[in-house]
Amino acid sequence: MLDLTYEAPKPKVISGATGDWELVIGMEVHAQVSSKAKLFSGASTQFGAEPNSNVAFVDAGMPGMLPVINEGCVALAVKTGLGLKAEINLRSAFDRKNYFYPDLPQGYQISQLYHPIVGEGEVLVEMGEGVARKVRIERIHLEQDAGKSIHDMDPNMSFVDLNRTGVALMEIVSRPDIRGPEEAAAYIAKLRQILRYLGTCDGNMQNGNLRADVNVSVCRPGQYEKYQETQDFSHLGTRCEIKNMNSMRFIQQAIDHEAKRQIAILEDGGSIDQETRLYDPDKGETRSMRSKEEAHDYRYFPDPDLLPLEIEQGWVDDIEASLPELPDAKKARFMGDFGLSDYDASVLTAEVEAADFFEKAAEGRDGKLAANWIINELYGRLKKDEKELGESPVSPAQIGQIIDLIKSDAISGKIAKDVFEICYTSGREPEEIVETEGMKQVTDTGAIEAAVDEVIAANPGQVEKAKANPKLVGWFVGQVMKATGGKANPKAVNELVSAKLGL
């Protein structure tokens, strides 16, 4: 396997009136665990159900109801941890985070403040060929999601939907290792990719199944390096937290706006208040949600309804043994085994479905050719129809057939495109299309020779010119191809024309 080495990307620098500023970003990503049942109840997690239909008594905070941990959610969190090369804590514990809100029926969220299930890990965030940021993961903990308050259905009343209440979330907390808006978006994208490979979160950002709180601060060049040496946060600027972002584009915009806001304040001689802010994509600005003084005192304490969560190393080992090949390894293998370029390997490993598609099409064949066909032809055609790879009418085996037909000189690359189009629209097998439609390339030199002779005989003027200007060979080849309906092997035509013209 190929061992890839990376250089760290340059941090984003914003030039202010008083000099340069750098960005320092840390993220808390909330990923909904793809379990069928909630974290502490048997209620369904199905999205889009009738309001308040997926609610167990414990989700509704009914008196005397008790939470019982869903082992499946624990397994998925462990799997996620292993996928992020993180420490798994065999003993973790649940704490209550206390605050009042109508969509929080218990009056507290069950979370893991003091003893999270997953410890330190790492995500490699590629920022171009040979350039990548290693973002350290501080921890992952399991916690309950809240419900949904709806304030715009009635002028006087608010409504609450508890379907989401108690659904399991993994909060993936990074260290402040992200150094720019693009890196932040790339980090989320990479995390999403890994989670989807693992099957532990569907990564659907639109439904809020993956969302992020983004901590942004700015500092002068050199300060971050001091922080890195000492891990002392006082070298960094005061951070603001932008809450609940569920679009990569908005995350980039929000970071950019927030950094500029902070720089403007600092350059004006002001200071940054540590606070929670919301991003308004319409106005393109962040605004204060609550200040440090207004911050909730969550009164965390160990949840007495739940015993510490103890898992066995053997169980963790079993999960580890079941891990799929992850994006970094797959990409390296595609580059090493199939000779793909960094770019092609990245594209084809973006989603596990694409990688699987590619591997099926490329098995025992020219990998680069398979990659070209998938990325250029298939993706292009799907994009035109606004379709996903999963909806592709062309199967990997059919792409494979097309490659085999090209490789055996049965069809030219140009004819192959026609075959592909027929296959795409009709679903017919490429081999059968070539056979039935008479698209097989003419490799019989006798037939090609006859066509060449005919063209030479019909164009004596051109022959003379060609003798003076050998570039005109191309014109003869074109004429022959035309005459043979494009089925003649272009290489054979070229050789024959040159020979006959004595060039």
Add this chain to the structure above:
Amino acid sequence: MSELTKLTIAGARDALRKGETTSVEITEACLKAIEGAGALNAYVHHTPEIALEQAKAADARIGAGDAPAMCGIPLGIKDLFCTKGVESQAASAILGGFKPEYESTVTSQLFDAGAVMLGKLNMDEFAMGSSNETSTYGNAVNPWRRGNDEAALTPGGSSGGSASAVAADLCLAATGTDTGGSIRQPAAFTGITGLKPTYGRVSRWGIIAFASSLDQAGPMTKDVRDCAIMLSAMAGHDPKDSTSAELAVPDFEAMLTGDIKGKVIGIPKEYRMEGMPEEIEALWAEGTEMLKAAGAEIRDISLPHTKYALPAYYVIAPAEASSNLARYDGVRFGHRAKLAQGDGIVEMYEKTRAEGFGDEVKRRIMVGTYVLSAGYYDAYYNRARKVRALIKRDFDEVFAAGVDAILTPATPSAAFGLGEMAEADPVQMYLNDVFTVTVNLAGLPGIALPTGTDKQGLPLGLQLIGRPWEEGDLLNTAYALERAAGFVAKPGKWW
């Protein structure tokens, strides 16, 4: 048979099996007794229809020869237990009219065993109190009086309704819950027997939570044998309660041999409180002698962290309560305050909780919120947890040294008068728990049983504390003490 209501569970069981009476007869007798006992205010919700239906079903089972020990036994159920379709309010206005759509594990186990529910019993609001005076229904009254004095006495708390009902023969037995002494103190105040099992022995599912790490349900009965019978029916692992233990439930009654020869009984010096009434002191000494006479070895022991137990308890219990009671917000069930024009969600919370909770509950929510607050957490809550660990270690060491059970007074006094503590510092009331909270903090089983009376004829109780999960052995020691004490007094009927 006469005086069916005076039957013990064991007595009723034997009579039912012999066909000497029926569950319907005993149930009707109890319902009649309840009707005439309004003055005790023990029952706050009456369920005669359910009772008679269950009694008929029980009689059918007994007739068919399928009769567990609890079959056909009429019980009172503490209002803290959620009972399906029946008001379950934790004696709080904030749960006004709340009828759960589910049945607590304990009551469903009892009903599955054929037990009969007569109604719901009074208690302190959310089980917070030692006199039953914090109940939204008004207090229950102790059937016992000081000689001829007509002053109403407290039945204790929080399971005061349960204690009053059992002592006054308004049921054969009752369920109770005990967070800091709420089974044992009222049992001692009313001359009955009450057991708090090892934490995790009985499921908490469906019991309205006060302090989750301390709450434990248990039986309140007329004697030790009944405690054993009823505990067997209440206990057991419940997958719906993560803190419930995966342990088999022994036949506790079968363990009552009365033979305690060679057992080591510890007498902890730290329980000899300053200013303890002589009568309590004497009762304790007599109990010690009785156990010695029965063949036990008496050993003086030390539980050095005892004096920190009460303060630790009054940090931990309110902390958990402040969080457990956050769900009473007027949003989904129970009381919701009428809102004024322009009121928002914050006003709804504030008004609802201000109206719905009583003073003691509010006090504990505030204390609990305070001790968990940023900046105070380590000084209070974390320190209390450390104390708790030390208290548990005290017991572990004593048990490891060979002590089988520990004998202490159950309460620092006999039942006091209702209203007597109205003006007192709340801490005075909290002192009622001084002998009992250590057991909850350590998660141990403890039993209170009557062994004597004071000068005015009021019952006094002793407490035995056992090793974790050894309720059988503890009950047997209690059984030996019960036989030696021969306490048979009953309150004279005045109601």
